[in-house]
Amino acid sequence: xxxxxxxxxxxxxxxxxxxxxxxxxxxxxxxxxxxxxxxxxxxxxxxxxxxxxxxxxxxxxxxxxxxxxxxxxxxxxxxxxxxxxxxxxxxxxxxxxxxxxxxxxxxxxxxxxxxxxxxxxxxxxxxxxxxxxxxxxxxxxxxxxxxxxxxxxxxxxxxxxxxxxxxxxxxxxxxxxxxxxxxxxxxxxxxxxxxxxxxxxxxxxxxxxxxxxxxxxxxxxxxxxxxxxxxxxxxxxxxxxxxxxxxxxxxxxxxxxxxxxxxxxxxxxxxxxxxxxxxxxxxxxxxxxxxxxxxxxxxxxxxxxxxxxxxxxxxxxxxxxxxxxxxxxxxxxxx
Numbered sequence: 007x008x009x010x011x012x013x014x015x016x017x018x019x020x021x022x023x024x025x026x027x028x029x030x031x032x033x034x035x036x037x038x039x040x041x042x043x044x045x046x047x048x049x050x051x052x053x054x055x056x057x058x059x060x061x062x063x064x065x066x067x068x069x070x071x072x073x074x075x076x077x078x079x080x081x082x083x084x085x086x087x088x089x090x091x092x093x094x095x096x097x098x099x100x101x102x103x104x105x106x107x108x109x110x111x112x113x114x115x116x117x118x119x120x121x122x123x124x125x126x127x128x129x130x131x132x133x134x135x136x137x138x139x140x141x142x143x144x145x146x147x148x149x150x151x152x153x154x155x156x157x158x159x160x161x162x163x164x165x166x167x168x169x170x171x172x173x174x175x176x177x178x179x180x181x182x183x184x185x186x187x188x189x190x191x192x193x194x195x196x197x198x199x200x201x202x203x204x205x206x207x208x209x210x211x212x213x214x215x216x217x218x219x220x221x222x223x224x225x226x227x228x229x230x231x232x233x234x235x236x237x238x239x240x241x242x243x244x245x246x247x248x249x250x251x252x253x254x255x256x257x258x259x260x261x262x263x264x265x266x267x268x269x270x271x272x273x274x275x276x277x278x279x280x281x282x283x284x285x286x287x288x289x290x291x292x293x294x295x296x297x298x299x300x301x302x303x304x305x306x307x308x309x310x311x312x313x314x315x316x317x318x319x320x321x322x323x324x325x326x327x328x329x330x331x332x333x334x335x336x337x338x339x340x341x
Contacts, residue, residue, distance in 0.1 A: 008211065009098065009159040010158050010210065010211040010258070010260075011211055011258045011259055011266065012260060012316045013070065013071055013259060013261045013262045014072040014074065014128060014130075014315040015066070015072070015073055015074070015259070015313060015314055015315060016094075016096075016120070016312075017059070017062075017063055017073055017074070017076070017088075017090070017311055017312060018075075018078050018088055018089075018115075018120065019059050019075055019076070019077050019078060019088075020055055020056070020059065020078050021078035021079060021080045021084075022080065022085060022087075023051065023085060023087075023300065051299060055088070055300055055303075058295070058296065058297040058299055058300050059300070061295050061296065061297075062269075062293075062297060063075060065293050065295050066293055069261060069293055070262065070265075071259050071261050071267060072128070072262070074124050074127055074128045076117075076119075076120040076124075082111075083111075084111065084112070084114050085304075086109075086111075086115065086304060086306075088304060088310075088311055089310040089311060090115065090311075090313040091150050091152060091310060091311075091312060091313040091314075092107065092310070093105050093112070093116045093149075094116070094120075094121065094150065094313055095150050095154075095156075095313065096130070096132075096313065096316050096317045097316050097317070098316040098318065099134075100134055100318055101132070101134045101136055102121060102135045102136070102317075103136045103137075103150075103183070104135065104137045104138060104139050105147075105148050105149055105153075106138055106140075106142040106146065106147045106149075106175060107147060108147045108169060124315060124317075128315060129319055130319060131318050131319065138178060141172070146174050147170050147171065147172055148170075148172060148175035148179060149171070149202065150313075151314070152170070152203070152204050152306070153165055153166075153171035153203055153204075154171075154179070155207050157209045157239075159211065161184055162185065162186050162187075162188060162233060162237065163176070163188070164187075164190075164230065164233075165188070165190075165203050166189075166191065166192040166200050166202070166203040166206065166221075167189055167191055168201055168202070169199070171202075188229055188233050189226075190226035190227075190229065190230060191222055192220040192221050193220060193222055194246060194249070194250065195246045202306075204254070205252065205306075206220045206221075206254045208256045208258075209234070210258035210268070210289060211258060211260075211266070211289075212238065212239060212240060212289060213242060213285070214234045214239040214242070215242045215253065215254050215256060215286075216230065216234070216241055216243060216254070217246060217249040217253075217254055218231065220246060242282055242285055247277070248277045248278070251273045251276070252271055252307035253270075253277050255271070255274060255307040255309040255310060256268055257314070258289070258290055259293075259314075265290070265291065267290050267293050268289065268291070268292050269309070270295075271295060271296065271301060272295060273298065273301060273307070295308060
């Protein structure tokens with residue numbers, strides 16, 4: 007059994023993707039400037055974002071990944087609904103974790119019906135809910151697998167401390183889920199704190215991508231690198247410039263038919279060097295998707311769009327094919 011990577015993900019098709027003013031202060035990756043993007047030739051941000059979303063979902067399905075697609079609701083407007091991994095995570099012991107979100111309008115993304123869709127349409131079983139959202143009242147936040155980069159096989163959670171990643175919530179997560187936590191501070195080239203851990207590092211079954219340059223303290227860098235070495239991961243180091251184009255924001259997946267898939271954006275793939283690409287390709291088939299509008303407005307990339315489903319299957323699990331986006335021109339719809 008592959009504890010680290012799963013062959014199923016939740017995605018949420020956006021109804022109102024937009025620049026989120028409530029998150030902009032702590033997310034230096036997002037921008038309201040869409041000038042120069044060829045994908046906006048029709049002038050519609052929402053149409054472009056939907057095309058990008060469906061393109062990624064279809065690429066994943068063609069590579070054998072099961073994709074459960076939930077629809078965002080038009081009201082209330084949720085500009086970051088496309089990033090469900092920040093509010094929920096699914097674990098192989100049947101646990102569903104709900105997370106405290108910094109921005110009030112992101113708390114609206116937590117929807118019981120989306121979790122229910124994962125269970126009924128995806129055929130998964132949940133036996134426990136761990137609700138960490140009570141920390142919001144004390145302004146303590148932990149934004150899912152944005153804040154946490156999980157080595158599920160070795161029970162290690164990597165976390166860059168930030169306004170969205172609070173030590174007290176980390177401690178509760180670690181105690182309840184049984185993880186060791188490796189914390190550190192990280193900043194970009196301008197000295198701005200990194201808002202989410204998953205833009206500077208990713209952990210697969212046997213490899214890891216890390217921007218050690220972003221980790222400012224030598225002891226903290228050694229703690230991260232030492233932990234990865236101890237767990238047998240081959241480390242691919244990326245630069246601050248590569249990180250800024252989301253080279254650290256990727257996710258290894260394990261389709262049921264076998265093999266590995268590494269999901270990432272076209273922007274991220276374009277900044278890897280040829281030797282780095284060869285290393286990644288030795289661990290999985292790249293699933294490369296262009297998502298420039300989503301990256302620019304949302305300040306997140308492919309990994310942020312995917313909430314991995316590690317839940318066990320239920321006794322009534324539907325057989326066979328992946329679940330795919332409604333209206334897809336290339337693959338069938340299962341409803």
